[in-house]
Amino acid sequence: MIEEVKKFKDFLSTSIFQTYDNIANTGVWKALQIRTTEQHDIMITPVVDKRSLDSENLKVLKSSVVEFYSDRQKCSLFLKLVGGKEEIVHLSGPEHMLENLCGYDFQITSGSFFQVNTPGAEVLYQAIRETAELDDKTVLLDVCCGTGTIGSFYRSMLNVFMELK
Numbered sequence: 001m002i003e004e005v006k007k008f009k010d011f012l013s014t015s016i017f018q019t020y021d022n023i024a025n026t027g028v029w030k031a032l033q034i035r036t037t038e039q040h041d042i043m044i045t046p047v048v049d050k051r052s053l054d055s056e057n058l059k060v061l062k063s064s065v066v067e068f069y070s071d072r073q074k075c076s077l078f079l080k081l082v083g084g085k086e087e088i089v090h091l092s093g094p095e096h097m098l099e100n101l102c103g104y105d106f107q108i109t110s111g112s113f114f115q116v117n118t119p120g121a122e123v124l125y126q127a128i129r130e131t132a133e134l135d136d137k138t139v140l141l142d143v144c145c146g147t148g149t150i151g152s153f154y155r156s157m158l159n160v161f162m163e164l165k
Contacts, residue, residue, distance in 0.1 A: 001034055004044065008032050011068050017061055020049050028052060028061070030082065035108065038118050041097040043076040044069065045110045051083035066091050078110040102126075104152040113146030125153045134158060 012019060012029055020027035031047035046065060050058065062079060069077050069092070077091040088110045096107040101115065102122050108114050115121035134140070134157045142150045 001036060004034050004042070005032065008044075008046070011065075015064065017057075026052070033080065033110070035097065035110075035114075035116075037097050037099045037108070039098070039100075041074050041076070041094075042072075043078065043097055043108070043110060045078040045080050045088070047080045047082060049083040050081040062089070062091060076110070080110065101149050102153045104149070106147050106149065106152075108147065113144075115149060121149065125150070129154070129157075 015029070017029060018027040020030040028048050028050075029046065030049050033043075033045040033047065035043040035045075048061065053061065065079060066077065069075055072093070074093070076093040076095065076097055079089045079091055081087045081089065090110075096109045099106050099108055099114065099118060101118055102125055106114065132138075134154060136158065138158050140150075140154060140158055142148075145151060
């Protein structure tokens with residue numbers, strides 16, 4: 001992942017668009033979100049403040065990102081536009097990644113909330129299963145369930161399970 005950050009930093013140094021300055025509230029490039037899976041798939045989502053971009057400049061920006069990452073295999077590329085109504089735009093590659101957690105497959109999109117440490121989550125979920133004494137009388141409420149990993153893992157052991165987003 002560090003290599004991806006370095007690569008994007010090199011891209012920024014050649015971009016005609018400036019990085020965002022939080023004090024002056026100027027510039028475009030605000031952040032970079034990178035997700036990887038245990039299968040080594042990667043999802044790259046630059047975060048851009050769109051307030052200073054007209055439609056032509058936005059088109060140029062999108063094209064420059066796509067061109068920069070055109071040599072990547074199995075790379076999902078998105079652009080997150082902030083500064084007003086937030087939107088996530090798919091630029092190239094797969095629209096989602098697959099991640100397996102505790103024997104369940106999950107489709108992860110750029111806007112999904114998903115555990116960032118899959119092996120750690122598996123250890124945690126197994127420890128809870130072993131110590132919580134869950135049975136068919138247990139009611140489990142998963143608040144802020146994201147992609148539903150907890151529900152998928154425990155649902156078969158419970159009579160009542162509710163997920164709230």
